[in-house]
Amino acid sequence: MKPKQQSLLTLVLVFLLLIPLVGLAQRLPMRFDLTEGHQYSLAPATVQTLAALEDRLQIKLYFNRDIEGAEALLPQRLLIADLLEEIENVGAPYVEVETVDPTTDLAAMRDAEHVGIEPLQLTGQDIAGIQVQLQYQGLELRYQDRSEIIPFVTADELEYAFTVRVASLLRPSRPVLGFVSDEPPLPPPMPGMPRQIPPARIFEKLRERLGQRYAVRDLNLAKTPSVAKDIVAVVVARPQNLESAQLQVLDRYLAEGGHVVVLQDFESVESSSLEAHPLQTGLEDWLQHFGIHVDARLVYDLHGVRVQAGVQTLNTPSGPQVAPVEANYGLGLLLEGDSLNAEHVVTADLSRVAMFWAHPIGLNPLPPGVDADILLRSSPQSWLLPADTPLGMSLENIQAMDRKARSGQSPRSYALCVALQGVFPPAFEQQDLHPAAGSLVVLGDADLFHNTTFASGADGNGDFAANLIDWVAQESDLIALRSRGKKQRPLTDFTASYVERHGGWEQEEEQLEAVHRDAVRYSRQSQRWIAWGNVLGPILVVFLLALGHMSYHRRRAGKVFVAGGNG
Amino acid sequence: MRVWLLAKREFFATFDAPTGYVVLALFPALAATLFFLTGPFFALNEASLRPFFATMPWLLVLLAPAITMSLWAEEKRSGTEELLLTYPFHLRQLVLGKFFGAWAILALALVFSLAVPFTVDALGDLDWGPVGGGYLSVLLLGGASLAVGLFLSSCTDNQIVAWLLGATVLLAFNLVGLAATAASMPPTLGQLFLALDFGNHFQAMTRGVIDIGNIMFYLGVTAFFLVANGVVLERRRWS
Structure with missing residues (x-):
């Protein structure tokens, strides 16, 4: 065979050998997941x-x-x-x-x-x-x-x-979740018609979210002598005027190892007008028995949601233009970073949770054998406002709230959600009680699970609800699964660190505004320095290397010349 | 040993002309520009290097042929190729020597880009696993791209033509996967196009998952084009 033909044959043979080899390697289940927590491998x-x-x-x-x-x-x-x-x-x-x-x-x-x-x-x-x-x-x-x-x-x-x-397919039936609220019942289904959801069923989206995993059953404590055995946890959503008999049912369930999640509010807020109507919950004494006190005042946090608080007219080269004015709505709390308990499985991998018109929770001495964890807390730049504070989102009201919050008090972080675990002593006299370890979670807000909050795309709230229920229902393995790949890795906040270095967040409003302006400028400047440093740095290093290389060659050439001259 | 000597010679010879330094400076500078200045890194507020690695296949489309364009074409144009082929080296050693020399230049350029992950780590909590996977995948993708460039450089005696051919073929290798998504594409052909796409294998590795299939794909492409390079030289030797 001629050498030319032989070389061509080699190429064809290599090709034919490589195809099955590469194809076989694609089918080999050999992979190494280098990510933290092996997030691309099965949990x-x-x-x-x-x-x-x-x-x-x-x-x-x-x-x-x-x-x-x-x-x-x-x-x-x-x-x-x-x-x-x-x-x-x-x-x-x-x-x-x-x-x-x-x-x-x-x-x-x-x-x-x-x-x-x-x-x-x-x-x-x-x-x-x-x-x-x-x-x-x-x-x-x-x-x-x-x-x-x-x-x-x-x-x-x-x-x-x-x-x-x-997991659902492997079980004979889904675990059942009891749901206690004052919402109207669902109308009976009509054949061929989509079911109409009454607008007053404000936790319907929460039910839907939890329904992915559980069978959610509405529970009327007034008509039930005891919580059914198949119920893995009970959610008490914005209770009103709970009576002693109802509380006794709940108390027995908790003392016998049940799991209760309470969404406590002292007002219901109309979505359109933001008008608040006070509520009597009837839960205060019962919670106090376990060392929990939910304050009726409202938490005002400087790290709140940004809202459109009005409009302003700007003079531009093309004439006056109307532009929206954004402001920090301190009663809408944006909980992220240190506000979420990084040590607790429920909150460890959450990105953020949004709460509206939340109430602080105080912990008094707990019953013996009961432990508590704070899951959510406001930022250290938080104050308390009276329970009857107008909730409007106009610029005037927001400025008035801000002034009121800062006057007289020092800012501090407030607990907004606590989780208690252990054997709960009954608050009522109970016959034939079989005590067992259970859990009680109390949130100082119910609006975080309101339909409108879910509709506004607060994904973190849905994950938080699902995590909470999985945790109380002893399904913690699934929590870790849900949070996979969602870990946030935020960059250094240059603006915040500048403000901290220049007097912090507790300054007068005007002074703070000036510091904030400087901080934004400083942040942009720092980012520019970092970017250009990374672009020009390698060019400079390579330039110096080239100079070094050139001078080395010149010296070597010189030496050869000198050596030749001497010889 | 002879391969090592040839690779060393090729590596240092690159820096006798300014082209080597230009490539060395341009690669990390362009990568940093696309990541920090034109990309949304600060706006995304996320300590992740995925957007950084996403630009690498496109940078290699431009820079890998720039490294290899002169390796054979210039030897042929200046007439040193015939001399080289008479040296007591096996063709395999010549091809591998040039290839490893070019690969070392790319590796050095990558070392200069390490400032980017260290900066991101200083700004946030960077997961170093995907960074390791990313650099390994750039090295493998770079190796395959250099092998393609080297082969095309051996087919011509004009450096510019070698660069243009190299960039065009590499661009095609990076876009072929998109053709697989078209409705008119027969499923088997679509699967083949997806399997041939440089970007698909690359993306899987930059997320931090090193699959033996992806490694074998790049090594296979590299091996094929290096053999093809040898075949071109062999045919020329006997013509």
Whole structure:
């Protein structure tokens, strides 16, 4: 064979050898997850759940292959496929994954419709006009004669959503959650009609969120002699005028090892007018028995939500323009960083929680054998305002609240949610009691789980609610799953550190404003220095290296010349 | 040993001309510009280097052919290639020597970009796992890109043509995955395009997950183009 032909043959042989080798390597389940907490590997809770499978688990992934115009979905889809592959490997031989495309397969489209997997509608514009695209990204899980659906799955949520649903498939029935509130009952379902939700059912979104994992059952304490045995936890949402008999039911449940979450408020606020109507809860003495005192005053926090407090007219080169005025609404608390207990499983990996018109919680001496943890607290720049403070979001009211808050008091951090664990001594005389360890969580606010708060996109509040219930229901493994990949790694806040160095947040309003302006300038300047330092630094180092290299060559050339001259 | 000697010679020879220094300074400076100045790093307020690594495939499209464009083309143009081929080196050693020399330049350029992760770590709590994965993936992707560039440099005697060819082929390797998302694409071909896409394998590694499949993909591409490079030289030797 001629050398030319031989070399070409070598290339072909190498190609033919590499194809199966690379293809085989793609199928090898050998991977190393270098991330902190191995966030791209299956968590122990998922592995444990998959190990409990005794029969075939069919996973049907509804994916449309054509994502032209929505290419941004591609990395997300690759992550989903990657995780499902790992699930299939770990769950072998019971787990089977099948991918179908409802946009090209009519039977798959019918199946998707039948099980309730709806496509996400994305609108885009091109030269042909506005285009609407249907993107399927749902999952159907079948185990024995039961099935579970994830209508639209995202890579972040997949593992939690998957594990929770498989756990549900493995159980004969879902765990039950008791829900106590003064909301009106749901109207009976009408065949063929969507169920109308009364507007006064203000915790419906919370029920929906908790319903992903639990069967939520409305509980009327006045008509129940005792809490049913199958109820894993009871949520008491914004109670009103609870009577002694109702409290006795709750008291017995808690003393016998039950788990109670209380969302305590002293007012109900109308969403449109922000008018507050005082509430009598009837819970004060009962909570006091366990060393908890919820204050009726309101917490005002400098680290609040930004709201549009009015409009202003600006003179611009193109004439006067109306622009919105933003202000810090101190009664809307934005809890993040140190405000979330980093040591507690419920709050450790949360990004933020938003609370509205919250009340501080004081802890008195606790009953023996009961421990308490503070889960949420306001920032150190917080004050208390009287319970009858007007709640409006106008600039005048916000400025008036700010002045009132700062006058006379020193700012400090206030506890807003406490979790107690242990054997609770009954507050009432109870017959035939069987004491056991339970838990009691008290929040100084119910509006954080109001429908409007959920609708405003406060995702952290939903995660907090789900974490809280999973914790009291002894399902802590799932909490860690839910928070995976959501850990925030914020950068140094140059503005805040500048303010801290120049007198802190307790200064007079005008002085603070001036310091804040300087802080913003300082922050921008620091960022610019960092950026340009990183851009110009390597250039400078390479330039110095080049100079060094040149002078070394020149010296060497000189030496050779001198040596030659001497010789 | 001979490969090592050749690689060392190629590495130091690069710095006899200003081009080597330009590449060395340009790579980290451009990466930092795209990350800090034109990218939303400060606005995102997140101590993460994923946007930094996301720019790397595009930087390599420009810079990998710039490193390799002269390696064979210049030898051929100046007539030193024939002389080189008569040296008592095996062709394999010549190709590997040039390749490892070029790879060392890229590795040095990457060392200069290390200021970026250290800065981000000083500003926030950086997870170093994905950073390690990111640098490993840039080295592997860079190796594959250099092998492509080296092969194309051996096909021409004009450096500019070598650079243009290299940049075009690398761009195609980075965009081929997008074609897989088109409706008109047959599924098998779509899968093949996705598997060939440099970016898909790269993204998986920059999130901090090192998969043996992705490593083998880059090593396979590198090996194929280095063999192809040898074949071109072999054919030329006998022509």
